[in-house]
Amino acid sequence: MNSSYRIAAPELAVSTWFNSPTPPSLEWLRGRVVFLHAFQMLCPACVSHGLPQTQRVQAVFRETDLQVIGLHSVFEHHAVMTPDALKAFIHEYRLTFPIAVDQPSDDGPIPKTMERYGMRGTPTAIIIGRDGHVEYHRFGIEDDMVIGARLATLLAAPIPDVAAKSPETRGCTDDGCTIPNTHDECR
Numbered sequence: 742m743n744s745s746y747r748i749a750a751p752e753l754a755v756s757t758w759f760n761s762p763t764p765p766s767l768e769w770l771r772g773r774v775v776f777l778h779a780f781q782m783l784c785p786a787c788v789s790h791g792l793p794q795t796q797r798v799q800a801v802f803r804e805t806d807l808q809v810i811g812l813h814s815v816f817e818h819h820a821v822m823t824p825d826a827l828k829a830f831i832h833e834y835r836l837t838f839p840i841a842v843d844q845p846s847d848d849g850p851i852p853k854t855m856e857r858y859g860m861r862g863t864p865t866a867i868i869i870g871r872d873g874h875v876e877y878h879r880f881g882i883e884d885d886m887v888i889g890a891r892l893a894t895l896l897a898a899p900i901p902d903v904a905a906k907s908p909e910t911r912g913c914t915d916d917g918c919t920i921p922n923t924h925d926e927c928r
Contacts, residue, residue: 747874750775750867753812754844754853757824759831761839767873770808774895775869776888779812779843779855782822782830784863790882791864792834798888799838805896811840814855814863870895 750767758764767775778795780787792811799809815822824842831840843852858867861880868877868891877891 747876750869750873750875751854751857753810753841754857755841756844757842759828759840759842760837764841765808765810765839767869771873772871772900773806773808774871774892775808775810776892777810777812777867777869779814779860779863779865779867781813781815781817781863782827786882787864788834791866792836794883794885794888795838796836797885798892801889802892802896807892807896809838811836811838812843812854813840814843814852814860815845816850816852816855816862868892868895871898871901
């Protein structure tokens with residue numbers, strides 16, 4: 742994405758969440774870097790490259806404040822890529838990061854978040870900076886080194902002032918954070 746033309750990341754339109762006891766929102770995650778991977782479980786490039794890459798990103802950046810989110814954006818074969826089928830897929834492939842099901846559109850086959858971000862298909866990698874702006878948007882397969890370098894650069898940037906938010910509005914409870922692998926200040 743051209744750095745001279747940065748857009749505010751639209752909120753995710755989600756019908757169901759997996760692997761997250763409390764649904765994260767981009768507003769909640771402001772101040773953190775977000776790696777969003779849009780996929781379909783019947784997409785060969787997603788299964789062979791995108792999802793394994795997303796698992797590697799989560800493992801490599803585990804000790805940082807990066808939030809990894811998968812987005813199941815179904816724009817074809819709607820009848821077979823249901824939330825129940827996705828649940829089995831997540832278990833079979835041992836996906837551990839939060840996964841959202843993109844909300845179907847009322848007007849056509851393209852789901853709402855996919856439309857909001859202007860995605861051309863799957864796999865799509867989107868990186869959202871700490872200030873809530875889209876820093877990177879790529880359709881297709883991208884090399885791990887490129888993704889890692891972009892994430893490391895953004896993670897090294899200064900954290901904007903998010904102190905105005907109370908711990909409760911950021912997902913923190915007495916037992917820690919309600920969103921897996923998120924806020925250090927909750928621990």
